Amino acid sequence: MAVDIKNLNQNQLADLIAKAQARQNELSKERVGKVREKIQAILKAERMTIDDVFPSRGAKPKRTGVTVAAKFRDPANPENTWSGRGKRPRWFNDALKAGKKEKDLLI
Incomplete structure (x- = not known):
């Protein structure tokens, strides 16, 4: 047609x-x-x-977060620590503005 x-x-x-x-x-x-x-x-x-x-159809593997050891410590409050990964914490930036250097905050 x-x-x-x-x-x-x-x-x-x-x-x-x-x-x-x-x-x-x-x-x-x-x-x-x-x-x-x-x-x-x-x-x-x-x-x-x-x-x-197809056993894994639709299932996504879970990502497990690896805990990284702390690398920096807040001198004003020793409970505040930072691994050096990700966004800098406020206490870290405040310490740098106050005249401290990164090596001063190392654990």
Whole structure:
């Protein structure tokens, strides 16, 4: 069935394109459904589940934070420490502004 698109006006052409895209989406969904049925049949025949075949599907490995030893200590309050990683704490910046040097704050 050939459609002569040269004789179509803009509205007819837009309608044809919309219908073609809708049909393309239908065909794609049908294909996915058929593939899904085949996979389920294979899994059933082998007495397995999708999780048996793909155990890590959707699961992301957890990142464990590594605790780093403190490198700097606040002379005004020894409980305040900093590892030297990340944003500088306020007490560290205040000590630098007060004239201390980084080496003075080392543990």
